[in-house]
Each structure stands twice: as structure tokens, then as C-alpha cells.
Amino acid sequence: MLDIVYGETKQREVASRLARVLMDMQLDGTFYIGYPVIASADDKILVDALLVSRQHGLVAFRFDGQTPQRDDTEAWKQLADAQDRLFYAIEANLGRHNELRSGRRLGVAVETITLFPIPPEPPQSVEGRFAGIDTVRATITDCAPVDEVFFRPLEAALQRVTTIKPRKKRAAVSKTGSRGAILKEIEQSIANLDQWQKRSAIETPDGPQRIRGLAGSGKTIVLALKAAYLHSQHPDWNIAVTFFTRSLYQQFEDLIRRFSYEHLNDEPNWDRLRILHAWGGRDQDGIYTEIAERANTVPRDFAYGKAKYGHDGAFQGLCQDLLTQTALEPGPPIYDAVLIDEAQDLPPAFFRLVYRFTADPKRIVWAYDELQTLSEAVMPNTSELFGRSDVGEPLVTLHNLDGRPRQDVILPVCYRNTPWALTLAHGLGFGVYRAQGMVQHFDDPQLWEHIGYQVLAGDLRPGNDVTLVRAATSFPEFFERLLRPEDAIMSMSFPDELAQAEWIADGIRTNLTEDELEADDILIVLPSALTARRNAAVISDALARRRIASHLVGVTTSVDEVFRPGSVALANIYRSKGNEAPMVYLANAQTCVAGSELTKKRNILFTAITRCRAWVRICAWGQSSQALIQEIEAVRSKQYQLIFRVPTEAALKDMRRIHRDLTPSEKAAQERDKKQLESLLEKVVSGDLPFEILSPAARAKLQNMTKNAGG
Numbered sequence: 174m175l176d177i178v179y180g181e182t183k184q185r186e187v188a189s190r191l192a193r194v195l196m197d198m199q200l201d202g203t204f205y206i207g208y209p210v211i212a213s214a215d216d217k218i219l220v221d222a223l224l225v226s227r228q229h230g231l232v233a234f235r236f237d238g239q240t241p242q243r244d245d246t247e248a249w250k251q252l253a254d255a256q257d258r259l260f261y262a263i264e265a266n267l268g269r270h271n272e273l274r275s276g277r278r279l280g281v282a283v284e285t286i287t288l289f290p291i292p293p294e295p296p297q298s299v300e301g302r303f304a305g306i307d308t309v310r311a312t313i314t315d316c317a318p319v320d321e322v323f324f325r326p327l328e329a330a331l332q333r334v335t336t337i338k339p340r341k342k343r344a345a346v347s348k349t350g351s352r353g354a355i356l357k358e359i360e361q362s363i364a365n366l367d368q369w370q371k372r373s374a375i376e377t378p379d380g381p382q383r384i385r386g387l388a389g390s391g392k393t394i395v396l397a398l399k400a401a402y403l404h405s406q407h408p409d410w411n412i413a414v415t416f417f418t419r420s421l422y423q424q425f426e427d428l429i430r431r432f433s434y435e436h437l438n439d440e441p442n443w444d445r446l447r448i449l450h451a452w453g454g455r456d457q458d459g460i461y462t463e464i465a466e467r468a469n470t471v472p473r474d475f476a477y478g479k480a481k482y483g484h485d486g487a488f489q490g491l492c493q494d495l496l497t498q499t500a501l502e503p504g505p506p507i508y509d510a511v512l513i514d515e516a517q518d519l520p521p522a523f524f525r526l527v528y529r530f531t532a533d534p535k536r537i538v539w540a541y542d543e544l545q546t547l548s549e550a551v552m553p554n555t556s557e558l559f560g561r562s563d564v565g566e567p568l569v570t571l572h573n574l575d576g577r578p579r580q581d582v583i584l585p586v587c588y589r590n591t592p593w594a595l596t597l598a599h600g601l602g603f604g605v606y607r608a609q610g611m612v613q614h615f616d617d618p619q620l621w622e623h624i625g626y627q628v629l630a631g632d633l634r635p636g637n638d639v640t641l642v643r644a645a646t647s648f649p650e651f652f653e654r655l656l657r658p659e660d661a662i663m664s665m666s667f668p669d670e671l672a673q674a675e676w677i678a679d680g681i682r683t684n685l686t687e688d689e690l691e692a693d694d695i696l697i698v699l700p701s702a703l704t705a706r707r708n709a710a711v712i713s714d715a716l717a718r719r720r721i722a723s724h725l726v727g728v729t730t731s732v733d734e735v736f737r738p739g740s741v742a743l744a745n746i747y748r749s750k751g752n753e754a755p756m757v758y759l760a761n762a763q764t765c766v767a768g769s770e771l772t773k774k775r776n777i778l779f780t781a782i783t784r785c786r787a788w789v790r791i792c793a794w795g796q797s798s799q800a801l802i803q804e805i806e807a808v809r810s811k812q813y814q815l816i817f818r819v820p821t822e823a824a825l826k827d828m829r830r831i832h833r834d835l836t837p838s839e840k841a842a843q844e845r846d847k848k849q850l851e852s853l854l855e856k857v858v859s860g861d862l863p864f865e866i867l868s869p870a871a872r873a874k875l876q877n878m879t880k881n882a883g884g
Contacts, residue, residue: 175200175226176368179578180207180375181406184236188222189576190306191234191288195224198310202226203371208233209333209402209436211262217405217437218262221288225331230319231267232284233259240289240305249299256285256301272326280323284316332366332374333398333435346689353689355655356755356787362651366391369584374398376578377510377536381559381569384540384582385552387624388783389589389753392540396512397425399538401432403510404446410509412446415460417518418751419450419732422457425514451519452488460511461492461523464530467507468499489520496525506532515751516541517552524558528568535569585625585647589753590783592643593658596813597805602779604771605817606807608800612771612832614820626815633819641815656787658813664805667794670711670761677758677792678715681741684756685721692722693736696754697743698781700764700774705745708761716741746777749784757785763793766801771832 175195182188188206195204208220222234235255241248263283267273273280285302287293292305304312319327341360346353366374373384373395384392400414414425425448433441453459454474465472473494478487507530513519516539524539531537541552552558556567571580587595599605604612615621618633625647631639667673677697684690697712699705709725716723724730724737726744735752736742742754759781765774782789793801808815820828856862864872 176203176371178203178205178371178375179576180205180209181377182207182221182236184221184238185576187236187288187290187306191222191309192576194306194310195313198228198313200224200226200228202228203328203331203368205331205375207375208331209375209405211259211266218259220259220263223331224313225319225327227321227324228318229313229316230282230284231263231327231331232286232313232316233263235259235285235287237287237289240291240293243294243296246296246298249295252287252295252303253299253301256287260285267327267330270326270330273323273330281319281327282317286312332371333401333432341691343689348689351687351689352684352756352788353691356690356694358655359651359755359787362649363588366395367586369582369586370395372579373582373584375402376582377403377538378578378580379534379536380580381535381555381571382538382578382580382582383555383571384538384584386542386584387587387590387595388542389587389786390584391586391588392542392584393421393424393514393751394428395584396514396538396540397428398432400425400429400446400512401436401441404433404441405436407509408442408445410445411507412510412512413449413460413508414447414512415449415451415514416751417451417515419457420726420735420748421514421751422448422450422733451513451523460527461488461495464499464507464526465495467530468495468504470495470498489522492520492522492526496522496529499526499529503529506530508532510536511538513537513539518750521553521558521560525560528559537569583623585623587625587648589786590648591652591656591658591661591785591787592648593661593813594782594785594789595648596643596815597662597808598779598782600808600815601782601801601804602775603817604775604804605815606804606811608803611817611820611824611828612775613828614825616825618819629814635819635821638816638818642813658809661787662789662791662805662809664791664802665793666798666802667792670708670794673760673792673794674712674715677712677760677790678719678721680758680790681716681721682719690756692739692741694755695741695758696735696749696752696756696784697723697741697758697760698749698784699743699745700759700761700777700781702745702747705743709743712743712760746780750780753784753786755785755787756790757781757788758790758792760792761794762791763795763798763801766793766797766804772829775832 177192177196185206192204192206202225205220205223208223211218211220220233221236224232224234237252241252260283264279267281267283268279286309287301287303288309289303289305292308293303295301295303302312343353343357346357348354370391377399384395386392396414400412403410403412414429416422416425429441429446429448433439447458449463450457450459451461452475453462453472462472473491475487478491481487482490508527509532511527511531513527527537528535555569555571559567559569561567573579573581590598603614604610618635621633621641622628625644626641627644629640629642631637633639665673665676667676681695684695685692699708701708706725706728713723713725722740723743724740726732726735726742726748730737732748735744735748736754744752762778762781765778768774782791791801791805853862857864867875
């Protein structure tokens with residue numbers, strides 16, 4: 174099957190006609206329209222189109238609008254010289270990749286074709302391949318196939334993703350089948366973009382674009398590659414890359430630098446391509462702070478926003494203030510293009526600021542995780558994010574048109590999580606096998622299929638029973654080939670916190686001494702940010718007794734640094750978001766099982782489990798841990814199938830009412846009522862408040878509640 178990627182081109186009609194010819198040839202590979210620039214020693218060369226296929230190897234196309242006369246020798250010589258420059262530039266770039274060499278030569282034949290509106294008649298003395306749109310099929314057929322051993326490395330080189338191969342060589346790995354050996358193979362397997370990632374990275378419409386998918390589907394890599402691509406194509410543009418989690422700064426800088434060397438053979442111009450935190454602060458530039466300063470408005474910090482709008486509404490409130498302050502005189506645009514990662518964590522007012530200060534045609538690309546927060550599975554639509562015009566029309570609409578770059582792209586394959594871990598995360602996050610019933614669910618049940626599940630039985634209509642399983646196309650094949658579900662997921666219950674810490678420390682010692690993992694392959698996730706320091710100290714002490722170094726992210730290290738060589742990272746759930754590790758230990762998981770605000774707690778479980786790239790260890794302690802272990806065992810016993818009744822609208826309403834997040838005043842009132850009830854019950858049990866003085870109705874209710882609770 175031929176995948177077509179619509180990049181930038183000034184001759185879209187010619188490219189579209191060529192694409193139709195190639196589709197009719199039923200080739201297996203990729204056709205890039207407007208392939209990203211190739212840097213040569215002296216210049217950068219634009220490629221009008223590029224075909225890579227198993228049947229005919231690598232063919233680069235030049236589009237020429239006018240066919241020279243047969244006797245115009247000078248014109249034909251210039252065309253041949255242009256083909257030669259393109260040939261040598263491609264060959265030199267591919268020659269840098271060891272996997273594409275055969276002895277002293279390139280193992281892949283590079284072909285170049287100049288395409289004209291009508292069939293040309295070049296002089297016999299001119300070397301090169303020339304064709305008209307109606308005769309190009311025969312010219313392509315004459316190009317040799319590529320040896321299968323070179324095909325995937327060739328795709329990786331052309332996709333500019335060879336630099337994301339793991340930097341770790343894992344030279345110390347010596348045991349066949351060790352976790353280190355398995356991880357090494359997994360890391361080497363993720364060397365190519367899939368068809369959806371290719372489209373997302375290269376296709377940039379003249380206007381907004383939305384990229385969505387599960388966590389681990391490659392959105393951050395796609396955005397970094399897109400940023401480098403746009404910067405190489407338009408070095409004069411002011412491009413901003415922004416995000417919510419501060420620890421992503423280092424990751425973006427590293428990826429963009431490496432991709433820019435692939436495109437330009439040089440460091441990016443960081444004055445034009447800027448990495449900005451969404452908010453910013455005293456020591457870090459941000460979109461909000463920059464816009465405020467350009468508008469001659471004092472940018473506000475979190476403390477100010479929290480005092481005025483509360484903890485959760487601080488950023489939304491301050492962005493809304495800035496919108497109001499810049500409404501009458503916004504000033505000139507600041508950005509030519511803005512790429513937004515973690516869009517699910519940013520408020521609508523932020524998007525409206527970005528829209529206001531981005532030049533037409535509003536090249537705003539936002540990527541978000543479906544289900545990063547289960548209770549907010551569906552992002553606000555474009556009119557809610559960007560607003561409406563004075564006449565009520567949405568300022569932003571998205572369309573996927575044939576032959577044009579897509580404005581709405583879904584990444585359906587999850588490369589981070591095993592199918593078992595992701596199913597477990599959803600099962601626990603929704604409470605599918607919770608004894609008291611589900612905690613939450615999507616408004617739109619069809620979203621299950623959009624995120625990679627298939628229906629084995631029943632259907633996804635509200636009120637109906639359904640059985641779901643991860644579709645085979647939703648994850649890479651190497652997970653099932655290299656891992657076993659019983660090892661990929663383990664759950665343990667302990668009598669107390671100390672026993673939990675000792676088990677985690679013993680496990681990590683084994684990871685380091687026997688499994689051939691490294692310290693920065695491991696992440697310990699702590700569900701509560703409020704108690705993270707105390708919880709981390711217990712585990713850090715256990716690790717220290719085994720002479721294993723560790724650090725608490727954002728406390729003993731910078732908030733921008735999660736992993737460091739030779740030290741095991743501990744992080745609260747908010748510091749963990751946006752990051753991943755091969756081996757994840759989730760500690761104190763019992764805190765996410767029961768009580769109030771279950772929606773938030775279940776989201777924490779989901780987020781923590783989906784940090785793992787291979788193995789997750791779910792640890793809980795105390796009596797309440799048993800309920801969690803039972804839910805995990807239910808998922809496992811059902812062979813990682815989710816079987817439940819799709820909630821009706823009324824059921825969804827009840828879930829939101831019961832398990833919603835509480836305001837501070839609601840929490841205080843609930844705590845007060847709980848203490849009063851406990852005091853009354855104690856008086857009834859002790860006899861200080863005789864049971865008989867209660868009204869018959871109250872006695873009946875109390876007896877019924879006791880009976881239902883198993884008392």
C-alpha cells in the first residue's frame with residue numbers, strides 16, 4: 174500500500190496527478206509531496222516530491238513547468254546539472270547511515286526524474302531521466318527495487334528519525350532474555366514513523382491543525398520533527414513550541430536540535446525557533462509572560478493567580494485577564510507558527526491568546542492525549558477553545574480534504590504501553606470491576622474504538638453490555654513477542670509502608686544487579702503531591718541501605734530534570750506526567766481506591782500506570798489495598814478484556830455527582846459531617862444515645878444501611 178504525505182509544494186496540481194499515477198501502480202511505500210529540504214555542503218535543496226517503494230527504490234522528482242526545445246542544449250544541460258545536484262545531495266545524506274552501506278558503496282540506488290507537463294524529447298547526449306506526466310509510469314518502472322535489508326533503514330533515514338534511536342548503547346547487556354536485553358530490542362525496534370506519524374510531522378496546512386492520540390503515540394516526537402521541518406523550510410518565521418509540564422523543556426530542546434541537524438546540518442536558530450513554557454516565570458520564558466510583556470502588562474505568577482482564582486483556576490483566570498487587557502489594542506502578531514503539546518492541560522483562554530498573537534493564516538498546531546485525564550476524555554471543541562467571531566461563526570474549523578494536508582490527525586498506535594498495561598489502566602481508571610460500580614465513563618462510548626479497542630461481544634450503545642479488547646493494530650508487534658503479561662504487570666499488597674519500601678528497594682536492586690537495567694530506566698511514582706516528601710523518604714532510606722542513589726524530582730533536583738544517570742527517580746504524579754520509564758513502581762496505590770473525589774484518584778492510577786514502557790509494579794499496603802488487588806486480579810482473570818454495561822446518561826450524571834472533585838468548602842463540610850456522624854454512631858454503639866429514641870423511619874434506614882454494608 175502506498176501512503177501519501179502532503180507536504181509543502183507550489184505545484185500541487187502536478188503533485189496530485191503524479192500521486193494518482195503512483196496509486197494506480199499499487200506500490201508499497203511512501204510518496205512525499207514537498208519533501209523536507211536536504212542540506213548539502215553549500216546550500217539546501219528542496220525536493221518537489223520523493224517516492225520510496227519496495228518495487229522501485231528511491232526516486233526523487235523535480236517539477237519543471239516548461240519543456241525545453243530538443244535543440245536547446247544549454248537548457249537541457251542545466252536540467253541535467255540540477256538532477257546531478259539533487260542526486261549527490263541525497264546520496265551524501267544517505268551515506269551517513271551505516272545501515273544503508275554495502276561495502277564501500279551505498280546499498281540503495283538513488284534515481285532522479287524531472288517531470289514536465291508534456292512528454293519531453295531530450296537530446297541523446299544529455300544524461301538523466303525525463304518524463305511527462307503521461308509517460309512517467311514507464312520511467313518509474315525502469316527504476317530498480319530496493320533490497321529488503323535496506324528498506325526499513327532507508328525509511329528511517331528519509332523520515333529523519335534515525336537520531337531518535339536510543340542514545341544508550343546498553344553495551345553492558347550480556348544475558349540473552351534479560352530485561353536489559355529485551356529493552357534494548359524494544360528501543361531498536363522503534364526506529365520508523367508509522368503512516369499517521371509521518372503525516373502529522375510533515376503535513377502542515379495553511380491554518381490550524383489538531384493532533385490527538387493516546388499517551389505514548391508519539392505526539393511529542395511528531396511536534397519536535399514538525400518544528401525542525403518548519404524551521405528548515407521557513408528560517409525567517411518566528412516559531413514557538415510550548416507545553417504544560419516544565420520537564421518537557423529538556424526533551425524538546427534535545428529532539429529539535431537533533432532533528433535540525435538532520436534537516437540543516439546545523440544548530441537551529443534559537444532566536445527564531447523558541448521553546449517556551451506555556452506560563453513561564455522568573456527563570457523561564459513563557460508564552461503568557463511574553464505576550465504580557467509585549468502588551469506592556471505586568472505578567473502575574475502562580476501565587477497571584479491562586480489568590481485571585483484559586484489553585485485550579487489560576488492560569489485560566491490570568492490568561493482571561495490578559496485577553497481582556499489586550500482586546501482593544503492587541504498589537505502586532507508575535508508568532509508565525511505555534512506548536513502546543515499537552516493541550517489537554519491548558520485552558521481555553523490560553524488558546525485564545527495564542528490565536529490573537531499568531532499571524533494569519535493562524536498556523537497553530539495543538540496535540541493532546543486522549544484520556545490523559547479520564548474525566549475529561551473529550552477536549553473542548555474548536556469553538557470552545559478559540560471562540561467565535563462577532564457573527565457567531567467558529568474562528569477555527571478543521572477539514573480533511575483529499576489531496577491536501579490534514580487538519581485533524583489521529584495517532585491510533587500506542588508505542589509506550591503494552592496492551593495489558595493500557596487495558597489495566599483503563600479498567601482501574603473507570604472502575605470497570607469495582608465492587609460498587611464504575612466511577613466514570615466517556616460521554617461518547619464510540620471513543621473506545623477511536624483509541625484502539627475492538628468490540629468482541631455486545632455493542633457500545635448506552636445501557637448495553639459490551640466486551641472490549643485492545644485491537645491488534647493498536648500496538649506494535651514486539652510487545653507480544655518480547656514480553657509476557659504476568660511479568661509486564663505485577664501487583665503486591667503489604668501490611669505497612671515499611672514493608673512496601675523494602676520490597677521496592679529489593680526489586681530495584683535486582684533490576685540493577687541481575688536484570689541489566691540502569692538506574693535511570695526506573696521511575697517510582699508517588700500518587701500524592703502533598704505527602705510526596707515523606708513517602709519518598711521512606712523509600713529513599715530503603716534504597717540507601719542497599720547503596721542505591723535516588724532523588725525526588727523537583728525537590729532534590731530541578732523541576733526540569735526527571736532522570737539522571739546513576740540515580741533512581743522518585744516523582745509525585747504531577748512531576749511524572751509527560752514522562753516515561755521502562756520500569757515503573759507505583760507506591761501507595763491504595764490511596765486511589767476509595768473515599769471522596771474518586772474521579773481524581775482513578776485518574777491518578779491511570780496516569781501512573783501509563784508511565785511504563787515495559788514493566789509496572791503496583792504496590793499498595795494496609796487493609797484498603799485488598800480492594801485494589803481484587804480489581805487488578807479481575808482484569809487479569811478476564812484475559813485483559815473489559816466487560817461492562819455502557820452507562821446511560823442518567824448513570825453518567827450520578828457518577829459525576831458522586832465522584833466529582835470537591836471545592837475546598839465542600840471538603841471542609843464533608844469532613845465536618847463525617848466527624849459528626851462518627852460521633853453519633855459511637856454514642857449509639859456505646860449506649861449513650863439509646864437506639865430506641867430514634868424515629869422508626871431513622872431506625873429502619875440505619876438497619877438497612879448496616880445490612881447493605883455487610884454489617
